[in-house]
Amino acid sequence: VLDKFNALTFISGTLTFNHSFENFKQWFNKDIVFNTYELDTTAVSSNQTTVFIPNDIASYNYKNIDDYVSSIVNYVIEYTTVVESKCLILFTSYKMMHMVQELLNELPEFEDYVILTQQQNQNYKIVQQFNSFSKAILLGTGTFFEGFDFQSNGIKCVMITKLPFMNHNNTKYWLMESEFTSTFKDFVLPDAVTRFRQGLGRLIRNEQDKGIIVSFDDRLIKSNYKQFFEQSLESYRQKKGDIKQFCPLYTS
Numbered sequence: 001v002l003d004k005f006n007a008l009t010f011i012s013g014t015l016t017f018n019h020s021f022e023n024f025k026q027w028f029n030k031d032i033v034f035n036t037y038e039l040d041t042t043a044v045s046s047n048q049t050t051v052f053i054p055n056d057i058a059s060y061n062y063k064n065i066d067d068y069v070s071s072i073v074n075y076v077i078e079y080t081t082v083v084e085s086k087c088l089i090l091f092t093s094y095k096m097m098h099m100v101q102e103l104l105n106e107l108p109e110f111e112d113y114v115i116l117t118q119q120q121n122q123n124y125k126i127v128q129q130f131n132s133f134s135k136a137i138l139l140g141t142g143t144f145f146e147g148f149d150f151q152s153n154g155i156k157c158v159m160i161t162k163l164p165f166m167n168h169n170n171t172k173y174w175l176m177e178s179e180f181t182s183t184f185k186d187f188v189l190p191d192a193v194t195r196f197r198q199g200l201g202r203l204i205r206n207e208q209d210k211g212i213i214v215s216f217d218d219r220l221i222k223s224n225y226k227q228f229f230e231q232s233l234e235s236y237r238q239k240k241g242d243i244k245q246f247c248p249l250y251t252s
Contacts, residue, residue, distance in 0.1 A: 014197045017190040018228055026186075048210040049203055049236045050249050056242035059218050060162060069099045072161055072216060076100075076137065077109050078243055079157055079212075083250055086136045086152050089159045090145055090199050096161060097139050104137060113137055118144060146198040155250055156211030158203050163217045163229065164195035189225055197232045212249055 010024075017023040021036045057071045058064055072089070079087060091097040101117050104110050114133045116126050118140040130138045131151040138144070145164055150156060166173050166188050173188065180186035203211045213236070220229050221240070239249065 014194045014201075017193060018231060023186075023190045049200075049213060050211075051200075051213045051215060051233050051236045051238045052246055052249060053215050053218070053221060053238070053240045054242065054246070055218075055240050057216055057218070059222075060216075065096065065099070068216075069096060069103065072100060072159065073103045073107070075159065075214060075216075075243060075246065076104070077107070078246060079250065080113065080135075080137070081109060082247060083155060083157070084135060085155060085157070086130065086133065086138070087157045087159065088130075088138050088140070088144070088150055088202060090161065090164075090202075091139065091141045092162045092164050092167075094141060097141060100161075101139055110137070115139070145195045145202070148202055150202045156203050156209060157214070157250070158199065158211070159214040159216070160196070160199050161216050163192055163215075163219055164199065165192045189228060193228050193232060196229060200232065200236070214246075 015021060015024050016038055019038070021034065021038075025032070025034060054071070054075065058067060060068050076087060076089070089097075089100065091100075097117065101115060104113075104115050112135060114129070114136040116130050116136060116138045118126065118138075123140075123143060126138065126140075127148060130136050131149075134153075140148075150158070173183065176187045177183050200213055203209065203213055220226060239245070
């Protein structure tokens with residue numbers, strides 16, 4: 001496709017990885033010449049958004065998924081009870097998404113909320129519904145990390161249940177094994193960081209938007225690769241704490 005054009009311009013908030021365009025460039029022939037420029041959006045993001053990282057939730061593993069899900073729901077209750085506004089919750093697995101959905105539908109705190117869950121080939125319709133209701137909670141995976149305009153009056157809230165790493169059983173993962181020396185370092189990690197940044201981008205879409213991002217996955221601050229995700233947060237205010245310290249972020 002590139003051979004049909006004399007020049008191309010790529011514009012995106014997620015072209016860089018670790019403040020470098022090298023990961024993006026590796027998808028092109030080595031003889032392609034690039035002129036690159038990275039815009040600084042620190043001033044806009046830092047004044048409007050806080051990233052909250054709970055320290056009162058145990059590290060996720062498949063054995064404690066019930067407790068992990070309950071903790072997520074407790075934070076949703078804490079937020080919606082006070083703010084009475086909409087919330088977007090992003091998942092990396094349908095299993096966890098449906099577990100949260102079941103709890104939300106059972107709890108009296110959400111009786112006057114519209115609970116929307118991602119469905120195959122229904123994304124556009126669900127987004128329209130989510131943006132039309134003042135009190136709605138949208139649960140989504142994969143595609144909802146990107147290309148989704150979250151409309152809301154007042155404060156916004158996006159909750160990211162786990163860092164968006166590609167599943168090892170994904171066909172794309174195995175196809176990349178033959179393309180890279182280290183599949184995790186050269187493809188899986190940059191892909192996860194990019195998707196995480198796209199998730200953050202669901203919140204601030206214009207200069208009037210303001211809100212809170214909650215990231216429940218403690219790998220964000222405890223893993224060997226945490227610095228790559230932390231660089232995605234450089235332009236945001238950050239706070240770590242328990243559920244009691246969460247409330248003042250959206251009531252002050």
